[in-house]
Amino acid sequence: MPRKKTFSCGHKGYGQTCHRCIQECATWIQKKQEKQEWEASFSLDPINLRHLPAHLVLKARTIIARLEGSRNYIEFRGKRMRHNRLIISIPLSRDYRMICRDCGTKLVPEGVMSHEEYNVCKPGG
Ligand SMILES: [Zn+2]
Structure with missing residues (x-):
């Protein structure tokens, strides 16, 4: 030994x-x-997800992938903005919303906003 x-x-x-x-x-x-x-992997995303926590990045990617094939934002508890019906807000968590634009045949993701940003700048307004 x-x-x-x-x-x-x-x-x-x-x-x-x-x-x-x-x-x-x-x-x-x-x-x-x-x-x-x-x-x-972030360079492949249609919108910037770098500022999000990892689990929300994955959730956002799942939603983006699903919306490619369907316009069913209601599945993700998304809703249209009252002041601009073409803008759809999908909750990612209590703190983040994903903003999508209704382009007729499909929903195109525009970005992710924190709850505070969202309340201040009213996406699509
Ligand atoms: Zn050593």
């Missing part, structure tokens, strides 16, 4: 290199790649 040695990183173990650090490095690279892929 070889004796444990202390590597330059401070960890103890067997062999030429510290397996803990190799593992940590692999995890770090994987996380970094996942982060890059996540960031790159």
